[in-house]
Amino acid sequence: MAIKFGRPIEMRDAPRRQSALASTPLDLTIRPRRNRKAEWARRLVRENVLTTDDLIWPMFVVDGHNTRTPVASMPGVDRLTVDQAVRDAERAAKLNIPCIALFPYTEPSLRDEHGSEALNPNNLVCQSVRAIKKEFPEIGVLCDVALDPFTSHGHDGLIEDGKILNDETVAVLVKQALVQAEAGCDVIAPSDMMDGRVGAIREALDEAGFLDVQIMSYAAKYASAFYGPFRDAIGSAKTLTGDKRTYQMDSANSDEALREVELDIAEGADMVMVKPGMPYLDVVRRVKDTFAMPTFVYQVSGEYAMIAGAAANGWIDGDRAMMESLLGFKRAGADGILTYFAPKAAEKLKAEG
């Protein structure tokens, strides 16, 4: 079911012919439509642009060989075995996408209460980083730091008596970050929302000599229903007990986002992120205006699924909705966007020249 959207209807500069619709013109000095009268004029006054430089491509990796498994709730997104992740990294490099982000689907048998597999220097993420950096050293690789892909309970941290422990979790996250840096990761991205983890990770990275490894903190990360498809993709949807509201933020708040971002900057974050994206554009704008930091936004799995799913049904024009949503992040002040649309958007931008 293809959607047909309009051929361009442009205004004419020539005086209108006599027609039944003609009437006396309104006495308007200011007619904002003049600046929209033709594509060249719209281009001239356009305030924001999306370029390939704005994109970070998140990928899911899984054990095995030469296999791509579709994620049912994310049409167009696959789980990739390491060799296939390298192929997609090649596609990213060819498209000039600056950075990719890696998320593992961990075999259920490797998940435990403490998320021990996160510290295995040969886990899927570390294998992928090594394989990708070996073939494509010029592409940036970002690694998520959190325990949820590795825990049997699906939480980002350690649990005791039903409570997520902060400081004990931070100690494990520090080790996870070091293991990833050792594997060659360029950007450490803590997504767990424990207090104090950015400072602890920065200190440990510096002590270990990883002075140039950047930290992009998921600084204002909300407890969101839009993470559903991601949890399918990494296999934590079925195992997750309860919700993440004691560590991820309440969606009613935005002053709190500023306090969270301020702390992460003080602790050494090089870049900050707001997540999810579309329901939180106001937060992106406030963060950018307040701190003038490199500010990123994550268009999360549920946002992707809404657009890709509606497009697959022929309910919206998928390409246009994709580009409009990405430009919206730029307009809100984001310097970059983590989005599953990255390869598609980059291809479109390339084709448009």
Ligand SMILES: NCc1[nH]cc(CCC(=O)O)c1CC(=O)O
């Ligand atoms: N801490 C893990 C993590 N890192 C990124 C996402 C979500 C990304 C997406 O939905 O696309 C999540 C899920 C969660 O917090 O439950």
Ligand SMILES: [Mg+2]
């Ligand atoms: Mg915080």
